[in-house]
Structures are given as C-alpha cells and as structure tokens.
Amino acid sequence: MISISDQHGLIMRIPNLVKWAGGKTSSLKSIVKAVPKMFNNYYEPFFGGGALFWALKVENKIKHAVISDVNKDLVNLLLAVRDRPNELSYELDKYRDASGADAYYKIRKRFNETRTKELLDTERAAMFLYLNRNGYNGLWRTNAAGEYNVPYGGYKRFYLANDNDIRFYASLLKDTTIMNATYEMPLRNAKKGDFVFLDPPYFRDKDSNFVQYNAHMFREEDHRNLKKITEDLTSREVKVMITNRYCAEVSSIFGSFRMAVFKNRKPINRIGTARSGFNEVVITNF
Numbered sequence: 234m235i236s237i238s239d240q241h242g243l244i245m246r247i248p249n250l251v252k253w254a255g256g257k258t259s260s261l262k263s264i265v266k267a268v269p270k271m272f273n274n275y276y277e278p279f280f281g282g283g284a285l286f287w288a289l290k291v292e293n294k295i296k297h298a299v300i301s302d303v304n305k306d307l308v309n310l311l312l313a314v315r316d317r318p319n320e321l322s323y324e325l326d327k328y329r330d331a332s333g334a335d336a337y338y339k340i341r342k343r344f345n346e347t348r349t350k351e352l353l354d355t356e357r358a359a360m361f362l363y364l365n366r367n368g369y370n371g372l373w374r375t376n377a378a379g380e381y382n383v384p385y386g387g388y389k390r391f392y393l394a395n396d397n398d399i400r401f402y403a404s405l406l407k408d409t410t411i412m413n414a415t416y417e418m419p420l421r422n423a424k425k426g427d428f429v430f431l432d433p434p435y436f437r438d439k440d441s442n443f444v445q446y447n448a449h450m451f452r453e454e455d456h457r458n459l460k461k462i463t464e465d466l467t468s469r470e471v472k473v474m475i476t477n478r479y480c481a482e483v484s485s486i487f488g489s490f491r492m493a494v495f496k497n498r499k500p501i502n503r504i505g506t507a508r509s510g511f512n513e514v515v516i517t518n519f
C-alpha cells in the first residue's frame with residue numbers, strides 16, 4: 234500500500250501494483266533509513282514489486298531511474314503501465330468479474346498459450362496482473378516448459394487495479410528507463426554519484442526454502458559475483474545498498490562493507506516462524 238496526501242492534505246492509499254514474494258514493503262522503514270540523502274540516477278536491477286522505488290518516487294527523491302528485472306512478464310507489465318495505461322485498463326476490464334478458481338485457471342491457461350509472444354503485449358500484461366493478484370502469495374513459478382503454474386490463491390477479497398491506480402503508477406514511471414535484463418547489464422552505465430539498490434533473491438542454505446523466481450536459481454556464486462560488482466561500483470564512486478538475509482555466509486561474503494542488521498517479523502516461507510521472524514541486513518558501501 235502506498236500512502237500519498239493530495240492538495241487538500243487528505244491521505245490516499247493506493248494498493249501495491251503487484252504482490253511480490255520477497256517484496257520489501259514489510260521492511261521498508263529499516264531500508265529507507267539507509268538511503269543516501271543525495272544521489273544522481275537511481276538503479277534497481279532486481280526490481281520485483283519495487284517497494285523502495287515507489288516509496289522514494291512518491292517522496293520526489295528520484296529524478297531519473299533505471300529499473301530492470303530478469304522476469305520478462307513483469308517487465309512487459311511495467312512497460313504497459315508506463316506507455317499504454319489506457320489500453321491496459323481496457324484489457325483489465327475484461328477480468329473485473331473473473332473471481333474464483335475456475336476463472337483463474339481459465340486465464341492461466343490462456344496466459345500460457347500466449348507465452349511465446351514478445352514484449353509489448355498489453356493483453357498478456359493484463360493477464361499477468363490478474364494472475365499475480367489472484368495466484369498464491371505473489372509467487373512467480375514456472376514449470377520446465379516455461380508455463381506459469383502458481384495455484385489459485387483462494388483470497389476472500391478479489392482485487393484488480395482500477396483505472397486510477399494504473400494512471401497513478403503510469404505517472405510515477407514517466408521518465409523511468411525500464412529494461413528486461415540480468416542485473417549486471419544496466420549497472421555498467423552507473424556513474425559517480427549514482428545510487429544502486431540491489432535486492433537479490435536472498436541467500437539460500439539447506440535450512441531455508443526460498444522462492445525460485447525463474448528457471449535459474451540465485452546461488453552462492455551469484456552472491457559472490459554481486460560482491461565483485463559492488464567492489465567495482467565502489468571504485469567508480471557509485472553508492473551501493475544491498476539487502477539480504479543475515480546469516481554467516483552473507484556476513485562473510487560482504488564482510489568488507491558496512492552492515493546494519495534488523496529483525497523482520499514477517500516469515501518468508503520456512504526461514505522464519507510467525508513468532509520469531511528472521512534477521513535481515515542492509516549492506517552499504519557509503
């Protein structure tokens with residue numbers, strides 16, 4: 234949920250655009266505290282639900298941003314919101330009454346039948362948003378054939394972004410560069426004074442059962458690679474902030490940077506219980 238006040242000081246609450254497994258809404262307060270006061274361009278290459286980006290954007294803290302994700306369907310949605318908000322709302326209207334499991338599985342089937350289509354497809358963007366909101370827990374999971382196979386979430390309240398929500402998000406995405414890429418690519422252009430926020434899939438060990446976002450798992454060597462990239466960005470005087478689960482391995486990989494540990498009360502799959510939560514860390518090079 235994003236809260237903004239209008240010109241009369243009235244608070245409006247806009248539901249998050251997508252529900253995203255590993256999304257940072259629940260730990261936003263601790264993360265926002267670590268954001269540098271001043272920076273030039275903003276980079277977020279593990280965008281997902283983009284909780285920090287939206288929060289900084291409504292506060293007018295971001296001038297130009299480059300946001301990206303490896304998930305092609307998520308990026309297709311973001312492009313549709315930014316470039317074709319009216320068309321997207323029109324497509325979403327087709328699903329306003331599509332509540333319940335039968336409707337969900339029918340739309341999921343149609344989504345999978347059209348999966349070979351390239352980016353810039355508004356119809357698929359609308360289906361993606363519908364499935365994200367009504368599928369289980371904001372998960373993105375595909376089978377070996379690349380078909381989206383998340384089961385119906387069974388939520389009591391049916392929600393689908395309305396025209397105003399889409400226009401609100403479209404206005405926030407204006408002047409934002411959106412890319413479908415792995416994280417290394419956009420970071421090549423980051424320059425002195427820019428700020429990079431890295432929120433990768435969290436470190437996974439034998440005791441944790443983290444979400445697999447796509448066909449490729451994010452492994453220990455990927456976290457080590459992120460550390461190398463952070464060192465390179467540091468030498469180019471780019472400010473970097475990374476979030477991760479706090480554990481011995483993460484502490485050892487990123488040990489040369491500043492770390493602030495905080496407790497997240499929300500359990501993520503099986504790493505934390507509802508009572509204990511789990512420890513998260515914000516790693517910075519500034």
Ligand SMILES: C[S@@+](CC[C@H](N)C(=O)[O-])C[C@H]1O[C@@H](n2cnc3c(N)ncnc32)[C@H](O)[C@@H]1O
Nearest residue numbers: 255256257279281282283284303415416432446
């Ligand atoms: C923890 S989620 C980000 C959550 C986000 N910060 C939020 O608030 O919703 C991690 C994201 O990284 C993306 N991802 C995974 N591997 C990637 C890679 N190699 N390059 C770029 N993005 C990747 C996933 O698709 C997922 O959206």
